[in-house]
Amino acid sequence: MSVAILGISAFYHDSAAALIIDGEIVAAAQEERFTRKKHDPEFPKNAIDYCLSEGGLKPERLDYIAFYDKPLTKFDRLLETYLAYAPVGFRSFRLAMPIWLKEKLYTRRTLRQHFKHAPQAKIVFTDHHESHAASAFFPSPFDAAAILTLDGVGEWSTAILGSGEGNKVRLLRQLQFPHSLGLLYSAFTYYCGFKVNSGEYKLMGLAPYGRPTYYDVIVQKLLDLKADGSFWMNMDYFNYCQGLTMTNGRFHELFAGPPRAPESMLEQRHMDIAASIQKITEEVILRMAAEAHRETKLRNLVLAGGVALNCVANGRLLREGPFENIWIQPAAGDAGGALGAAMFVWHQLLDRPRQATPHDSQKGSLLGPQFSNETIGSFLKETGCTNERFANEGELLGVVAHELKEGKIVGWFHGRMEFGPRALGARSILGDARHPAMQSKMNVKIKFRESFRPFAPCVLQERVSDVFEMKPRRESPYMLLVAPLSPKHRVSLTDAERQQMESDPDLRKRVNLVRSKFPAITHVDYSARIQTVDERRHGRFYRLLKAFEELTGSPALVNTSFNVRGEPIVCTPQDAYRCFLATDMDVLVMEDFVLRKEQMKERLSAAEREKHLAQFQLD
């Protein structure tokens, strides 16, 4: 009889569910994809239903339900923190209370109620960082590895140094709240005018424009950083223990001004602050990794927790760190905790053996719903829109490659949806990375933003070192590593351009200066956030890149998520079709079907488009 374990993360940020049967990952998805509410923290009932149907299971067949953290211990932290600062902080305490008293404290009851037809299923609560650690190690390709988990905060821990061997993880040391690399980074995210728990990647993208001129201030005033990467934060400058903001007046004084208002002009000061905190983050991670290496003497490192999405730091870790190999859980944030909790039960608690597979057991993180040609065909028939179906894959890919070469923007919907924050070629928007106007075109016509950040590239695995400074066999299938563009593809700037590059107050003009043969994906410091694409993991998406390469010689494409700003990545053909109509995307490919906007009479009016976009809160 097989053993079915459902993992759940909920009630904080990015709720998700994951199903494993006899240790194999069967399905995993974030709730936001179904409810269309980005980072949806509610109980993930849609994701649970999906996982069960993917596994062909009724709830009564579940053996275990694993919840990714311990709400009571978390509540204990909340209370103790409040008492330590009381009476200051009463307002934030009072605001937090109702939700705790309503649902968080009674998670067990909520679970029992939801699974009332599954009284046989045992409910297990794993520790937050155990869940992260399990999500990092168990699916990884390593028999043994050092483990680092880094995030804002779980129950009390904010970072864990541990090790994994065979079918067990061990947590060796921890850093505790309020001292937290995740919260430190979020404090600066907040200060620079981006949304906490969501805009951190923007701060990382802003850093290359600045110089780390605030490095010393941060190290002297805010942080007592030890050689082993552990640190104490000076809480006199932060407000997140007792208030509703991340930083306080002393912090603002230190950085010469109040927090930047969201969407307002970015000043050089913000860029320098971003560069400074990014540098410190990298340093902390490098030191922690060195310590993990000293302590475990292992060759491999695995990472999880929200901070592990800092792909610039990950890239440095790979190039400069002591570890030979690194694997990062693609759903590194709390969504991945659902998967980790389930795997923790299987290996750690039930002591089931684990066989590491050479390319990991995460299945490309393509663990969500897929839709057949029949389903898509009948949906398209309902819409009555003009489309073409290609029964022959070679022909289909030839046509799509040709459209891409012509500078067209293509929505690509194929196979199972991604688990984790990145689009990896199942729900992606693609374009020719060589096209000088592609970055600005995609931003304006699709995402309705003018961003200072370039897009990310996907590249054929076998050609990664032709384009980037990365070893030929080095994989980055989850887009979690940043590497520099190879110097041979860089183009030199004129003096005037260099001048503009350094000082134009409009960052969009800076990023749009053509600095390489792949301008759409090259950041101002020549870095790029890379996804390597291989046939085993990516199938048809790989063959599309191959067809594009045959046509153009270029092994790379822009790969950005299939959504508009603030919208969760599309899940269903309906979501994709709506997004296609609401933007100026030229072509939509859903499995074997191709829709070309120029051949379609369906259009949204300006008001309809506005209405569609207004559903999504800007992130």
Ligand SMILES: [Fe+2]
């Ligand atoms: Fe976390």
